[in-house]
Amino acid sequence: MDRELKVYNILEQPFYITRQKHDTTFNMPVCHYHNVYEIYYLLEGRRNYFIQNKIYPVVKGDIVLININDIHKTMDFNNSAHERILINFKKDFIAPLLDDNNCLLDCFLSENKVIHLNVSEQSFVQSILMKMLEEDRKKQKGYRTYEKILLTELLLFINRNMEKFNEQKRYSSSIQNKMSEVALYLMENYMKKISLKQVAEEFFITPSHLSRTFKKTTGFTFVEYLNSIRIKEARKLLKETGKSVMEIAELTGFESQTHFGRVFKQMTGMSPLQYRKQPGF
DNA sequence: AGACTGCGGAGCCAGGAACC
DNA sequence: GGTTCCTGGCTCCGCAGTCT
Numbered sequence: 001m002d003r004e005l006k007v008y009n010i011l012e013q014p015f016y017i018t019r020q021k022h023d024t025t026f027n028m029p030v031c032h033y034h035n036v037y038e039i040y041y042l043l044e045g046r047r048n049y050f051i052q053n054k055i056y057p058v059v060k061g062d063i064v065l066i067n068i069n070d071i072h073k074t075m076d077f078n079n080s081a082h083e084r085i086l087i088n089f090k091k092d093f094i095a096p097l098l099d100d101n102n103c104l105l106d107c108f109l110s111e112n113k114v115i116h117l118n119v120s121e122q123s124f125v126q127s128i129l130m131k132m133l134e135e136d137r138k139k140q141k142g143y144r145t146y147e148k149i150l151l152t153e154l155l156l157f158i159n160r161n162m163e164k165f166n167e168q169k170r171y172s173s174s175i176q177n178k179m180s181e182v183a184l185y186l187m188e189n190y191m192k193k194i195s196l197k198q199v200a201e202e203f204f205i206t207p208s209h210l211s212r213t214f215k216k217t218t219g220f221t222f223v224e225y226l227n228s229i230r231i232k233e234a235r236k237l238l239k240e241t242g243k244s245v246m247e248i249a250e251l252t253g254f255e256s257q258t259h260f261g262r263v264f265k266q267m268t269g270m271s272p273l274q275y276r277k278q279p280g281f
Numbered sequence: 282a283g284a285c286t287g288c289g290g291a292g293c294c295a296g297g298a299a300c301c
Numbered sequence: 302g303g304t305t306c307c308t309g310g311c312t313c314c315g316c317a318g319t320c321t
Contacts, residue, residue, distance in 0.1 A: 196293065209304060211294060221294075223313070245283065259314050261284065271284065284321075293312070300305075 014093035015147055017132050019043075021083040032073070033232065036088045037108055038066035039154070040074075041129060045082025048075040049114065052187070054180045056114040061122040063115050063158065067108040071228055085129050089151060097152045104155040107162050115158070115165035128154050179214055183225065190229045191253045196222050230254065231267045238276045245272045 021044075040049070040063070047058045051072045058064060058074075066072050091098075091105070098104055117125060132150050135143045158165075182203060186194065199222075200210040215221050230252040237248045249260035264272050 212296095213303090215294080223293075254314090257283080258285085258316080262314085265284095273283065282321105285319085287318090288316090290315095291313085294310090296308090298306085301303085 014090045015144070015151070016088045017085065017129075017136050017147075019083070019085045019133055022081060033069050033071045033228075034088075035068055036090050037068060037105070038064075038072075039087040040064035040066065041085045041087075041125065043083040043085060043126075047082055047084075049073075050075065051113045052183070054113070054183070058114055059116070061117045061119075063117065063125065065108050065110070065113055065115070065158070069232065070113075071225075071232070085133070087129075087132070087151070094148055094152055094155070097148060103159060104152065107155065107158045110162060110166060112162075112166045115162075121161075124157065125154065128157075182210065182214060186226050187229055190226060190233065191251060194226060194253065226253075227263050228267070231264055234260070234264060234272070235268070235275065238272055248272065 040058075042058050042060055042062050042064075044060055046060070049056045049058045049064050049072065051064070051066065052070055056064070094104060128150050132147055135146050135150070182199060185199065185202065196211055203210065211222055214225070234248050234252045237243055237251060238245075241248075243251070245261070246257045249257045252260070254260035254263070261271055264270075264275070268275055
């Protein structure tokens with residue numbers, strides 16, 4: 001069983017693009033969130049994408065938008081092959097091109113995380129992405145500047161059409177909706193003492209069924225997901241307040257400081273104090 | 282105050298079978 | 302397809318103690 005939960009501070013470079021094809025069943029091995037924006041474009045196949053508290057079915061021609069610190073994971077759909085292009089970038093990368101309102105990044109704040117493109121839109125977006133890949137491969141003079149321009153064009157296109165994309169209705173099964181509600185419940189109640197049994201009672205299903213279905217639909221075990229939310233909040237409190245580690249453990253739902261420290265280290269690779277003392281605070 | 286370790290009970294996970 | 306029940310194996314998590 002994969003119990004790995006990771007917080008990634010990825011990207012030595014401010015911009016990263018990659019194209020990958022998987023012929024067989026592939027599940028993202030790590031449940032994670034990171035300090036960069038992510039744009040995921042599905043060239044072929046179908047996937048399920050878990051973001052924050054919702055499961056989104058993703059098909060060919062869909063764009064997935066992952067904001068900084070959004071918990072996410074891609075998952076297999078009926079053992080189907082797929083091919084995707086993934087872009088990660090830091091805000092700094094396009095900072096010179098942002099206006100005062102940072103409107104290029106508005107699309108990452110939308111509740112709608114997956115947008116479906118029609119055929120002509122797919123063609124337009126793919127042409128931009130292929131140019132990006134070409135630039136990144138050849139690394140000719142000024143390639144970073146051209147990548148900035150291409151990324152800006154892509155973000156402009158998405159933001160200008162966001163209103164239309166937000167009207168799109170996505171199909172989700174009733175069980176996916178229910179698991180989304182459970183995930184939302186955990187996001188809103190992580191600071192309380194929560195058990196699988198208690199949540200199962202809240203949603204009128206048995207603990208074993210909740211456990212199994214939650215894992216199947218989200219890719220996270222119940223505890224993995226709960227801990228990831230708690231540690232995400234703990235990082236914020238360590239960064240933004242002067243509260244003691246014990247206080248933060250209590251505020252994030254951990255009854256034991258020992259256990260808090262252990263989970264924190266498992267997810268971030270360092271103890272709470274080491275995290276607070278990191279350069280940049 | 283916080284980090285770390287060992288221990289043990291509680292609770293979770295996941296597989297199988299069965300029901301509706 | 303969705304759900305429940307049962308169960309063995311395993312992990313989680315809090316406690317106690319020690320060290321820095």
